[in-house]
Amino acid sequence: MTTDLRGAADQQRTEQLRATLTTEFEAQTARLTELTADTGDPGEAHTQAALIAATRQSLAQIGDALRRLAEGSYGICERCDAPIPAERLEILPHARFCVPCQQKQG
Template identity: 90%
Template sequence: MSTDLRGAADQERITRLRATLSAEFETQTARLTELTADTGDPGEAHTRAALIAATRQSLAQIGDALRRLAEGGYGTCERCAAPIPAERLEVLPHARFCVPCQQKQG
Protein backbone atom coordinates (compact mmCIF):
# COMPACT_ATOMS: atom_id res chain seq x y z
CA MET A 1 0.00 0.00 0.00
CA SER A 2 1.41 3.38 -0.88
CA THR A 3 1.96 6.02 1.78
CA ASP A 4 -0.84 8.18 0.31
CA LEU A 5 -3.34 5.32 0.50
CA ARG A 6 -2.23 4.39 4.00
CA GLY A 7 -2.55 8.03 5.07
CA ALA A 8 -6.04 8.20 3.54
CA ALA A 9 -7.03 4.96 5.30
CA ASP A 10 -5.70 6.29 8.60
CA GLN A 11 -7.61 9.55 8.12
CA GLU A 12 -10.79 7.63 7.32
CA ARG A 13 -10.36 5.48 10.44
CA ILE A 14 -9.76 8.57 12.59
CA THR A 15 -12.82 10.27 11.10
CA ARG A 16 -14.93 7.18 11.92
CA LEU A 17 -13.54 7.02 15.45
CA ARG A 18 -14.20 10.73 15.99
CA ALA A 19 -17.80 10.27 14.82
CA THR A 20 -18.24 7.24 17.10
CA LEU A 21 -16.79 9.09 20.09
CA SER A 22 -18.89 12.19 19.40
CA ALA A 23 -22.08 10.14 19.10
CA GLU A 24 -21.28 8.29 22.33
CA PHE A 25 -20.57 11.61 24.06
CA GLU A 26 -24.01 12.88 23.01
CA THR A 27 -25.66 9.64 24.18
CA GLN A 28 -23.92 9.77 27.56
CA THR A 29 -24.76 13.47 27.98
CA ALA A 30 -28.44 12.73 27.35
CA ARG A 31 -28.24 9.82 29.80
CA LEU A 32 -26.70 12.05 32.45
CA THR A 33 -29.44 14.64 31.97
CA GLU A 34 -32.05 11.92 32.35
CA LEU A 35 -30.36 10.45 35.43
CA THR A 36 -30.05 13.77 37.20
CA ALA A 37 -33.77 14.50 36.85
CA ASP A 38 -35.27 14.03 40.32
CA THR A 39 -37.85 11.25 40.30
CA GLY A 40 -38.60 11.69 43.99
CA ASP A 41 -38.07 7.97 44.67
CA PRO A 42 -35.61 7.67 47.57
CA GLY A 43 -35.28 3.93 46.90
CA GLU A 44 -33.52 4.72 43.62
CA ALA A 45 -31.05 7.20 45.11
CA HIS A 46 -28.11 4.79 45.54
CA THR A 47 -28.54 3.19 42.11
CA ARG A 48 -29.03 6.58 40.49
CA ALA A 49 -25.86 7.94 42.18
CA ALA A 50 -23.84 4.97 40.89
CA LEU A 51 -25.20 5.40 37.37
CA ILE A 52 -24.48 9.13 37.45
CA ALA A 53 -20.88 8.49 38.58
CA ALA A 54 -20.36 5.85 35.84
CA THR A 55 -21.85 8.15 33.20
CA ARG A 56 -19.67 11.06 34.29
CA GLN A 57 -16.59 8.81 34.13
CA SER A 58 -17.59 7.67 30.64
CA LEU A 59 -18.06 11.29 29.52
CA ALA A 60 -14.63 12.21 30.90
CA GLN A 61 -12.98 9.28 29.07
CA ILE A 62 -14.70 10.16 25.79
CA GLY A 63 -13.87 13.86 26.20
CA ASP A 64 -10.22 12.98 26.81
CA ALA A 65 -10.17 10.78 23.70
CA LEU A 66 -11.67 13.59 21.60
CA ARG A 67 -9.04 15.98 23.00
CA ARG A 68 -6.24 13.53 22.12
CA LEU A 69 -7.70 13.27 18.60
CA ALA A 70 -7.69 17.06 18.24
CA GLU A 71 -4.15 17.36 19.61
CA GLY A 72 -2.72 14.49 17.55
CA GLY A 73 -1.91 12.20 20.48
CA TYR A 74 -4.77 9.75 19.94
CA GLY A 75 -3.72 6.15 19.53
CA THR A 76 -0.44 6.52 21.39
CA CYS A 77 0.02 4.83 24.77
CA GLU A 78 0.30 7.45 27.50
CA ARG A 79 2.74 5.28 29.44
CA CYS A 80 5.23 3.89 26.89
CA ALA A 81 4.39 6.03 23.82
CA ALA A 82 3.91 2.91 21.64
CA PRO A 83 1.07 2.91 19.12
CA ILE A 84 -2.14 1.40 20.48
CA PRO A 85 -3.33 -1.24 17.99
CA ALA A 86 -6.28 -0.16 15.82
CA GLU A 87 -8.20 -3.26 16.89
CA ARG A 88 -8.00 -2.17 20.54
CA LEU A 89 -9.15 1.35 19.65
CA GLU A 90 -12.10 0.00 17.69
CA VAL A 91 -13.22 -2.05 20.71
CA LEU A 92 -12.31 0.61 23.29
CA PRO A 93 -12.10 3.96 21.46
CA HIS A 94 -11.15 5.88 24.60
CA ALA A 95 -8.18 3.60 25.42
CA ARG A 96 -5.23 5.53 26.85
CA PHE A 97 -2.83 2.63 27.18
CA CYS A 98 -1.63 -0.34 25.13
CA VAL A 99 -2.63 -3.73 26.61
CA PRO A 100 0.70 -4.42 28.41
CA CYS A 101 0.68 -0.97 30.03
CA GLN A 102 -3.02 -1.26 30.92
CA GLN A 103 -2.27 -4.56 32.67
CA LYS A 104 0.51 -2.87 34.65
CA GLN A 105 -1.82 0.04 35.43
CA GLY A 106 -4.22 -2.37 37.11
Protein backbone atom coordinates in the same frame (compact mmCIF):
# COMPACT_ATOMS: atom_id res chain seq x y z
CA MET B 1 0.59 6.87 -4.56
CA THR B 2 0.39 4.09 -1.94
CA THR B 3 1.31 6.60 0.79
CA ASP B 4 -1.47 8.93 -0.38
CA LEU B 5 -4.01 6.09 -0.26
CA ARG B 6 -2.83 5.00 3.17
CA GLY B 7 -2.97 8.60 4.40
CA ALA B 8 -6.50 8.98 3.05
CA ALA B 9 -7.54 5.71 4.70
CA ASP B 10 -6.04 6.83 8.02
CA GLN B 11 -7.81 10.17 7.76
CA GLN B 12 -11.12 8.45 6.97
CA ARG B 13 -10.66 6.07 9.92
CA THR B 14 -9.89 9.04 12.19
CA GLU B 15 -12.98 10.92 11.02
CA GLN B 16 -15.12 7.82 11.58
CA LEU B 17 -13.71 7.42 15.06
CA ARG B 18 -14.29 11.10 15.84
CA ALA B 19 -17.91 10.78 14.65
CA THR B 20 -18.45 7.63 16.71
CA LEU B 21 -16.95 9.20 19.83
CA THR B 22 -18.96 12.40 19.32
CA THR B 23 -22.19 10.43 18.92
CA GLU B 24 -21.42 8.42 22.05
CA PHE B 25 -20.58 11.62 23.94
CA GLU B 26 -23.96 13.10 22.95
CA ALA B 27 -25.78 9.90 23.96
CA GLN B 28 -24.04 9.82 27.35
CA THR B 29 -24.81 13.51 27.88
CA ALA B 30 -28.51 12.85 27.20
CA ARG B 31 -28.38 9.87 29.57
CA LEU B 32 -26.82 12.01 32.28
CA THR B 33 -29.56 14.62 31.83
CA GLU B 34 -32.21 11.91 32.26
CA LEU B 35 -30.47 10.42 35.29
CA THR B 36 -30.13 13.73 37.07
CA ALA B 37 -33.85 14.46 36.75
CA ASP B 38 -35.48 14.04 40.17
CA THR B 39 -37.54 10.84 40.22
CA GLY B 40 -38.80 11.49 43.73
CA ASP B 41 -38.12 7.87 44.74
CA PRO B 42 -35.67 7.84 47.65
CA GLY B 43 -35.23 4.06 47.27
CA GLU B 44 -33.67 4.60 43.85
CA ALA B 45 -31.22 7.27 45.04
CA HIS B 46 -28.26 4.90 45.59
CA THR B 47 -28.67 3.16 42.22
CA GLN B 48 -29.20 6.46 40.47
CA ALA B 49 -26.08 7.94 42.07
CA ALA B 50 -24.02 4.97 40.83
CA LEU B 51 -25.41 5.34 37.30
CA ILE B 52 -24.68 9.06 37.33
CA ALA B 53 -21.08 8.44 38.46
CA ALA B 54 -20.56 5.79 35.75
CA THR B 55 -22.03 8.07 33.09
CA ARG B 56 -19.82 10.97 34.17
CA GLN B 57 -16.77 8.71 34.03
CA SER B 58 -17.73 7.58 30.54
CA LEU B 59 -18.17 11.19 29.43
CA ALA B 60 -14.73 12.08 30.82
CA GLN B 61 -13.10 9.14 29.02
CA ILE B 62 -14.77 10.00 25.71
CA GLY B 63 -13.88 13.68 26.12
CA ASP B 64 -10.26 12.75 26.78
CA ALA B 65 -10.20 10.54 23.67
CA LEU B 66 -11.61 13.39 21.57
CA ARG B 67 -8.95 15.72 23.01
CA ARG B 68 -6.18 13.23 22.17
CA LEU B 69 -7.57 12.97 18.63
CA ALA B 70 -7.44 16.76 18.27
CA GLU B 71 -3.89 16.89 19.66
CA GLY B 72 -2.66 14.04 17.49
CA SER B 73 -1.73 11.80 20.43
CA TYR B 74 -4.67 9.39 20.08
CA GLY B 75 -3.65 5.73 19.85
CA ILE B 76 -0.33 6.24 21.65
CA CYS B 77 0.15 4.67 25.07
CA GLU B 78 0.42 7.37 27.73
CA ARG B 79 2.90 5.30 29.71
CA CYS B 80 5.38 3.84 27.18
CA ASP B 81 4.60 5.91 24.04
CA ALA B 82 4.06 2.74 21.98
CA PRO B 83 1.19 2.57 19.51
CA ILE B 84 -1.96 1.02 20.95
CA PRO B 85 -3.08 -1.82 18.64
CA ALA B 86 -6.04 -0.95 16.40
CA GLU B 87 -7.91 -4.02 17.68
CA ARG B 88 -7.78 -2.65 21.24
CA LEU B 89 -8.96 0.77 20.09
CA GLU B 90 -11.85 -0.81 18.19
CA ILE B 91 -13.01 -2.53 21.37
CA LEU B 92 -12.13 0.30 23.74
CA PRO B 93 -11.91 3.55 21.73
CA HIS B 94 -10.99 5.62 24.78
CA ALA B 95 -8.04 3.38 25.75
CA ARG B 96 -5.12 5.39 27.13
CA PHE B 97 -2.69 2.51 27.59
CA CYS B 98 -1.50 -0.53 25.64
CA VAL B 99 -2.43 -3.87 27.25
CA PRO B 100 0.90 -4.46 29.08
CA CYS B 101 0.87 -0.95 30.55
CA GLN B 102 -2.82 -1.24 31.48
CA GLN B 103 -2.04 -4.46 33.37
CA LYS B 104 0.76 -2.65 35.25
CA GLN B 105 -1.62 0.25 35.95
CA GLY B 106 -3.86 -2.10 37.91
